[in-house]
Amino acid sequence: MEEEDKGLFLIFCQISFMSHNTSTPQALSNWKLFLEILGKQVSIRNSLFWLFPLLFVYVALVVSEPYFYKLFVDNLQVSIGKPELFAQTSSLFMQISIVWVLLVLLSIGTFTLYDFSIQMLMHGDWKKFALTTSKKIMQLPMDYHISTNLGERQKIYDRGIDAIWNTGYEMYLNILPQIFIFTSLLIFGFYINPLMMLISLSVMPIGIIISMTVGKKVHILQKAANDLWDKVFGRFGDGLTNISITKLYAREECEAKIIETVIDNAGNKQFHIRKIWSFLNAGGKILEFMGKMGVTITGVFFILHGKMTLGDLFFFVALAGRIYAPLQTLEYSYRNIIRHLADFAKVRIILNMENEPNNGTKILTKLQNSLSYNHLSFSYPSNDREILKDISFAIKKGQKVAFVGHTGSGKTTLTQLLTRFYEPSSGSIEIDGTDIRDFTLESYRTKLAAVFQDTTLFNDTIRHNLEYVRDNVTFEQIKKACQQANILEFIEGLEKGFDTEVGERGLKLSGGEKQRIAIARAIIADPEILILDEATSALDAKTEAMIQDAFNNLMEGRTSIIIAHRLSTIRHADCIFLFEKGELIAFGSHNELYISSSVYKEMVDYQKNGFVDEGVLDTIAAE
Numbered sequence: 001m002e003e004e005d006k007g008l009f010l011i012f013c014q015i016s017f018m019s020h021n022t023s024t025p026q027a028l029s030n031w032k033l034f035l036e037i038l039g040k041q042v043s044i045r046n047s048l049f050w051l052f053p054l055l056f057v058y059v060a061l062v063v064s065e066p067y068f069y070k071l072f073v074d075n076l077q078v079s080i081g082k083p084e085l086f087a088q089t090s091s092l093f094m095q096i097s098i099v100w101v102l103l104v105l106l107s108i109g110t111f112t113l114y115d116f117s118i119q120m121l122m123h124g125d126w127k128k129f130a131l132t133t134s135k136k137i138m139q140l141p142m143d144y145h146i147s148t149n150l151g152e153r154q155k156i157y158d159r160g161i162d163a164i165w166n167t168g169y170e171m172y173l174n175i176l177p178q179i180f181i182f183t184s185l186l187i188f189g190f191y192i193n194p195l196m197m198l199i200s201l202s203v204m205p206i207g208i209i210i211s212m213t214v215g216k217k218v219h220i221l222q223k224a225a226n227d228l229w230d231k232v233f234g235r236f237g238d239g240l241t242n243i244s245i246t247k248l249y250a251r252e253e254c255e256a257k258i259i260e261t262v263i264d265n266a267g268n269k270q271f272h273i274r275k276i277w278s279f280l281n282a283g284g285k286i287l288e289f290m291g292k293m294g295v296t297i298t299g300v301f302f303i304l305h306g307k308m309t310l311g312d313l314f315f316f317v318a319l320a321g322r323i324y325a326p327l328q329t330l331e332y333s334y335r336n337i338i339r340h341l342a343d344f345a346k347v348r349i350i351l352n353m354e355n356e357p358n359n360g361t362k363i364l365t366k367l368q369n370s371l372s373y374n375h376l377s378f379s380y381p382s383n384d385r386e387i388l389k390d391i392s393f394a395i396k397k398g399q400k401v402a403f404v405g406h407t408g409s410g411k412t413t414l415t416q417l418l419t420r421f422y423e424p425s426s427g428s429i430e431i432d433g434t435d436i437r438d439f440t441l442e443s444y445r446t447k448l449a450a451v452f453q454d455t456t457l458f459n460d461t462i463r464h465n466l467e468y469v470r471d472n473v474t475f476e477q478i479k480k481a482c483q484q485a486n487i488l489e490f491i492e493g494l495e496k497g498f499d500t501e502v503g504e505r506g507l508k509l510s511g512g513e514k515q516r517i518a519i520a521r522a523i524i525a526d527p528e529i530l531i532l533d534e535a536t537s538a539l540d541a542k543t544e545a546m547i548q549d550a551f552n553n554l555m556e557g558r559t560s561i562i563i564a565h566r567l568s569t570i571r572h573a574d575c576i577f578l579f580e581k582g583e584l585i586a587f588g589s590h591n592e593l594y595i596s597s598s599v600y601k602e603m604v605d606y607q608k609n610g611f612v613d614e615g616v617l618d619t620i621a622a623e
Ligand SMILES: Nc1ncnc2c1ncn2[C@@H]1O[C@H](COP(=O)(O)OP(=O)(O)OP(=O)(O)O)[C@@H](O)[C@H]1O
Pocket: 146, 380, 382, 383, 387, 405, 406, 407, 408, 409, 410, 411, 412, 413, 414, 453
């Protein structure tokens, strides 16, 4: 995607960039984006008072260089055919050469110092922006995370933060120095010979017209290409997330074909843009040549008529070369900035998104009496379908309750509302009479722990995964929790023990091992309210029995919600809430429900000692 070729006359694209900006809302927003990025380079802005003098010294040194050609040639011309002047001219040339070398060395030194200072300051601003952006992404609502593609999200983040660095780089290390150089050369050239200077610049209007027309089209095409590139990365990221499915069904070729299609779409668009750049580069080179030819021919004419020295001609040829060089750099920077602005625009959308709601100011210290759902109804943001309908019930402090119901009845959704991953569409959840939204998220969430249906672990060591949930947790506490979760023996039996890496999402561990680590993690978190969503589903009967004991200890004094399909595990719950299609249809103890609810009785009868009765399977098959 990088455009490496440099052309001359696309420099004028920047002029078209400016003119778009004053004529269309789209371009105006480009300017705003550009200024917004510059606004984030706080450290550089604060240091401009000493950076600019450094830059001016550098520019003065660079601009003075063509003058040395004039000095050399004019003095040479005077001494040609005059051997008596040879010694004097040689000494003069030696002096000029020494001054020239010193000036070049000084200009290199000055620019290196300027470059180093800019990069150092920019690093600080970039780091700040990267941290703000990553923090912002983590603060976005859960719905954003599950609705967007991971690969695409990573690419937006990656390119967005790089846009801050790259735009700063282009602005302070290319554009500003080159604009100063260009302007100084103009002034210097007009001072020496205005007519020659005008001839050097005579081809510029043609370049401006071409670039204003083509630059606008390229800009639109590049934005479309960027969107297609995002799709490539999104698709590739999705493919990698589901790599086990791809391998399992031997769909590597099929996946490659899908990726080939998206790459082709993006690549073709990019190639089209490259072709336009190439034609414009060629046009630019022709115009550059015409400019230089004009200078040379006019210069020869003036010399022949005694209106200019040979040194002046050398000076202008050198000057013309230097005038075109900044133009080339500016054109290249312009192209890059256009791309970075599109990248920044995408990350900016994320930065302007609403955080997950966190307007509460109260601090939750303890659950004193009860937790209650009050006339709660809920639809997921992406869907109008009502998932939970007017749910009301209360759980007393220290109670161990269970949510049961057929698959899709809304049990997990109820806990997602309790964790504040989502907010109710209407109604509320209250703790001791206070709406949970009135508590600060941090104080609230640190009183909760959950083991979800699809336990995942960080791609790190077992130790990291365990100590992650609490500050200053001791190794003794970790070991104790592992013992309670019946996983200590397994961990200590591993070659690297607690320092074993668990792989991507914990995939190097078995489902049961992963789940017991998640249980130990919940024990370490030491919560007031515990949510166990199918928490024992991946354990064998023996482990389950042992863990049930540990859970009983852990749940002692804590308010616990258990969701289980295997009803044997919740038989002794203080209260069982039965849900059907998003409604609470019955509640009570196991015995009460078995008598009062035909739905519950049917569910229990389907299972015998925690296993699905084979007779039932036959019945289902017959249906
Ligand atoms: N993020 C989401 N966006 C839209 N709909 C969703 C989302 N998550 C779940 N649903 C829908 O909400 C309904 C309830 O889902 P939920 O996960 O709460 O069911 P459940 O009772 O936990 O089921 P199971 O016993 O299978 O785990 C389902 O119909 C599901 O398709």
